[in-house]
Amino acid sequence: MNFDLNEHLARLINDAGGKAEEVAGRPPCLRVSSTDWDLSVRVAVKADLRFLAVWASQEKTGFSIHAAFSQKEKGYALMTMQLDAGQDEFPSMVPYYVSSARMERVIHDMFGLIPVGHPDLRNWIKHEHWPDKTYPLRKDFPVATVMPRQEGFYPFIEMDGEGTHEIPVGPVHAGIIEPGHFRFIAVGERILNLEERLGYVHKGIEKSMEERDVFSASRLAARISGDATVAHSWAFCLAAEQAAGIGVPPRATILRAVLCERERIANHIGDIGAICNDVAWSFMHVQCQILRENLARLHGSLFGHRLMMDCVTPGGVTCNLDAEGIKSLLEQTQEVAREMNKLFQIYEDQTSIRERVIGSGTVDFENARDMGLLGYVGRSTECDIDARRDAAYAPYDKIPPAVKTCRGGDVSARLWIRFEEIQESANLIDKLLTEIPQGPIQEAWQIPKEGDGGFSAVESWRGEIATWIRFGANGKIDRSYVRDPSMINWMGLELAVRETVVPDFPLSNKSFNCSYSGHDL
Amino acid sequence: MRRILQKIIHKGLVTEPLKTEENQIKVLGERLNEVMRRRFQGSLAIRQVDAGSCNGCELEIHAMNNAYYDLERFGVHFVASPRHADLLLVTGPVARNMETALKMTYDAVPNPKRVVAVGDCAVCGGEFGISYASLGQVSNVIPVNVTVAGCPPSPTDIIRGILKAVQ
Numbered sequence A: 001m002n003f004d005l006n007e008h009l010a011r012l013i014n015d016a017g018g019k020a021e022e023v024a025g026r027p028p029c030l031r032v033s034s035t036d037w038d039l040s041v042r043v044a045v046k047a048d049l050r051f052l053a054v055w056a057s058q059e060k061t062g063f064s065i066h067a068a069f070s071q072k073e074k075g076y077a078l079m080t081m082q083l084d085a086g087q088d089e090f091p092s093m094v095p096y097y098v099s100s101a102r103m104e105r106v107i108h109d110m111f112g113l114i115p116v117g118h119p120d121l122r123n124w125i126k127h128e129h130w131p132d133k134t135y136p137l138r139k140d141f142p143v144a145t146v147m148p149r150q151e152g153f154y155p156f157i158e159m160d161g162e163g164t165h166e167i168p169v170g171p172v173h174a175g176i177i178e179p180g181h182f183r184f185i186a187v188g189e190r191i192l193n194l195e196e197r198l199g200y201v202h203k204g205i206e207k208s209m210e211e212r213d214v215f216s217a218s219r220l221a222a223r224i225s226g227d228a229t230v231a232h233s234w235a236f237c238l239a240a241e242q243a244a245g246i247g248v249p250p251r252a253t254i255l256r257a258v259l260c261e262r263e264r265i266a267n268h269i270g271d272i273g274a275i276c277n278d279v280a281w282s283f284m285h286v287q288c289q290i291l292r293e294n295l296a297r298l299h300g301s302l303f304g305h306r307l308m309m310d311c312v313t314p315g316g317v318t319c320n321l322d323a324e325g326i327k328s329l330l331e332q333t334q335e336v337a338r339e340m341n342k343l344f345q346i347y348e349d350q351t352s353i354r355e356r357v358i359g360s361g362t363v364d365f366e367n368a369r370d371m372g373l374l375g376y377v378g379r380s381t382e383c384d385i386d387a388r389r390d391a392a393y394a395p396y397d398k399i400p401p402a403v404k405t406c407r408g409g410d411v412s413a414r415l416w417i418r419f420e421e422i423q424e425s426a427n428l429i430d431k432l433l434t435e436i437p438q439g440p441i442q443e444a445w446q447i448p449k450e451g452d453g454g455f456s457a458v459e460s461w462r463g464e465i466a467t468w469i470r471f472g473a474n475g476k477i478d479r480s481y482v483r484d485p486s487m488i489n490w491m492g493l494e495l496a497v498r499e500t501v502v503p504d505f506p507l508s509n510k511s512f513n514c515s516y517s518g519h520d521l
Numbered sequence B: 001m002r003r004i005l006q007k008i009i010h011k012g013l014v015t016e017p018l019k020t021e022e023n024q025i026k027v028l029g030e031r032l033n034e035v036m037r038r039r040f041q042g043s044l045a046i047r048q049v050d051a052g053s054c055n056g057c058e059l060e061i062h063a064m065n066n067a068y069y070d071l072e073r074f075g076v077h078f079v080a081s082p083r084h085a086d087l088l089l090v091t092g093p094v095a096r097n098m099e100t101a102l103k104m105t106y107d108a109v110p111n112p113k114r115v116v117a118v119g120d121c122a123v124c125g126g127e128f129g130i131s132y133a134s135l136g137q138v139s140n141v142i143p144v145n146v147t148v149a150g151c152p153p154s155p156t157d158i159i160r161g162i163l164k165a166v167q
């Protein structure tokens, strides 16, 4: 992990009259006083730092608030402040970073801390039937608490202009997808506003992480979002390994990257097909599904799991490849990349399909930058963000990806970027597997000191995952925070569908393909 | 158009006469076909409900519809409304925030109805178990007829589960 930004941000804060103290612990971070928090965030936004996440933790006395920032090659910065015992308010970041809005609502739900200046403190993950004053992430709240149900309702945004009507959709949707609620306000079929209501698949992952040992916690991390299981496991393991101060054997880091790139290819292919299916082009869907199944089958036979779940574990990986395996993996990757290239050419010729995707679900650059949209959603509107390059974790420090961006920010641009990324991932796999060294694939686990932790950013196929862990006594997790890229990208979707028509919503939604499970935790 | 046709012809028919995995799908497919004709007049409507899954099980449910397994050829298809469904395919531990929606969906399915719990989470709570936010296995909330273990179970296993539920 590249934490060079810590020093830079500390200097800026000190220059602005605040006081930021660099702490060289695990992970390295900046400590600011709670009176300097607002100033520090203002400094960060002025210096054009990208906001990643804000989260809280409980200390022996009182609570801490943490925030993470990044700026391309300068890497990442972590900022922490501790609230005094009994203090339950902190300055909201929303005036500076809009994408902190939902994260602060989660802090409010889960810890009962109040972000002062937050424009919208309706409950987010905590649904209306939860009893008041339940704060699951506080230490005095047992994970197995049985909560009684209470009556309540969620005040959606209302609009009472002439001719406007509301369309509620979900939580159970028509297709085979995860649950969530969408509330459209429309005139005729034009969408004036979309309001998302998420949290339906909240399973208490953050709380359940606590008190687990590292191996059990890593199994849970693999199930944060099953479609990005490799990336989530990897993010978890990197943070845990940082805390333990152990390195991972070179062969294992390369295998991790190979698995992660294969996961990227599989999901991009699946989604390209599904998006085309949403504009009634089943040819592409069928072709992509076949390729995706081919990938899954090879994963099944080489790694023992079609989705490669639990293959990345603390200290390394569980699956090795022999020469035969490497050969078949290389061959199939190249074959799939070639096929997708051909399919891309066919796609480009389909004027009727192109007409549907060009200009629909657009997010412009300014908005995307201000929200910090991630992954292909950001890159398709010139937001040049890729954790593989920016965090420079092994093996991407030696074998960096060629990150592509494009303009447009519409469904078509998101499709184009994903076609491109399949090719780039295939290139990477080629380089990774030709350079793969011999050697062990597991490093022995060492129990981290109480209070030590780690922070990692990993580029999943959806975009950057940020994970922060702190260990307690006896190697048990004390607090684990994860920010799936969907936490931010869901907000982009609300913006993208404004002024489009309701029937195009599935298309825009599919082209974002945010995770519900990764968001709700 | 020419290229599309070329591609289709070149790819040929990948749908498995269903004999991989030790003939499982062939046997399964034939049995499913027969049950489907006899009991459901050739058409079984399934409504899938994610009650809190990690989305891994959904990927494998999707896979049942790809050209290899091609579940639709047996007359099994997914419908958009529980009111049109004969069978519910439920994944995930039941998240507390999904409890009401799951019960309402179950109630909306006309009788007689079958429920298949897909995946370890749905069968026994899986890695999430029971907590303040998770009610654990599906049968804690609605009656379940058949369970399909696995994390996630393979498409073949899920097809087998469906067959078992309608036999």
Ligand code: SF4
Residues within 6 Å of the ligand: A223, A226, B052, B053, B054, B055, B056, B057, B091, B092, B093, B118, B119, B120, B121, B122, B126, B127, B150, B151, B152, B153
């Ligand atoms: S059984 Fe496994 S794949 Fe299915 S929802 Fe549970 S954790 Fe995800």
